[in-house]
Amino acid sequence: MNILFDIDDTLFPSSEFSALARKNALNAMIGMGLDHDYNDLNERLDAIIKEKGPNYARHFDDLCKELKIMKPARFIASAVAAYHDTKASIAPYPKVPLTLIKLKEENHSLFIATNGNSVKQWDKLIRLGIELYFDRVFVSEDIGREKDVGFYKKVLELLGARPGECVMVGDREDADIIPSKKAGLITVRVLTGKHAHVPSTADHTIRDISELLPIVKNL
């Protein structure tokens, strides 16, 4: 079997780490002497991230500008350092490494199918220490489209595989399950991350990645 995995909130708790990174960054600014209410800082940062998007690199510069801080370098530096340190310490969901190695032992081929920036998504795989498990990594930036039916059809073409030989594993109905199912793949929805409450239309629905093993065995 060819088993394709999403990364964020499927292989590691991406939403939790992002929230923690922001929290650590704001606390580092306060620790550096910024005399400002934490909740207000958090709301302002949220608004900046919503407006500029997650790939913008100067969120904390903007925050300091909004607060009219005259000498912002110390606050920007402390925030960015704490933010990056948290992002560098990401770890997979507990059962992920063992599940991946067992799938390899059973001679399945593993792949990544993810939306985002190639370098950023590779950075996550490397930080998670799981990059060597995957034969190929398909990132929307390289494929030229985000995970829609066309994305999955293109991946099938690149793999030279029929849809029934491929399993897509992910946490999101919109990007992981609905379009890949339309392209004919076997779908497995894992109920992790902030979208866990969304009803599943996948062929199989699991609560932990390790439940993938018996499913794949019975295919």
Place this chain on the structure above:
Amino acid sequence: MNILFDIDDTLFPSSEFSALARKNALNAMIGMGLDHDYNDLNERLDAIIKEKGPNYARHFDDLCKELKIMKPARFIASAVAAYHDTKASIAPYPKVPLTLIKLKEENHSLFIATNGNSVKQWDKLIRLGIELYFDRVFVSEDIGREKDVGFYKKVLELLGARPGECVMVGDREDADIIPSKKAGLITVRVLTGKHAHVPSTADHTIRDISELLPIVKNL
């Protein structure tokens, strides 16, 4: 006394960490499967850094382009992660924290006088864990000129201090000693880092930062 310190190669072995960061980055690319001679990679990277300057952010992108790597994301990500991890692990010269705390106990005021980008220089102080020792941090980017006589005169003006009340401590004749001496400051040259071989014209010359303590006591 007002005691001003340079950062790079004065408070921590900056040149050594930069060399180590590059080495770790290139080794990470090789570890990721790049089949290329290490020394050739190193020479190419050196040339790119020389051409684009140290504050350029896409050295490894350029290196991959030069090598005509088709899918560079994995190599860029592994190089940048190893590079940043090394830069995040910088530590002061062994006697630096103890010397700073002793100077504080003797009621001296400590300052930073450094060339560079404000956020980057603040990041170093934070990573070194010594940012709270300094009353003010003077970075060339904020002052509007690199460390020449005018830079030091401006710093004296900002401190409201006479030159004879100020000591400048640094590793470089050109940026730390010659111009600050011309501005009337007391100068201490510390023979650390890659410029240690350059003859000293400072009022005092030391091999280790801790030798600053008896010098300041006798002023």
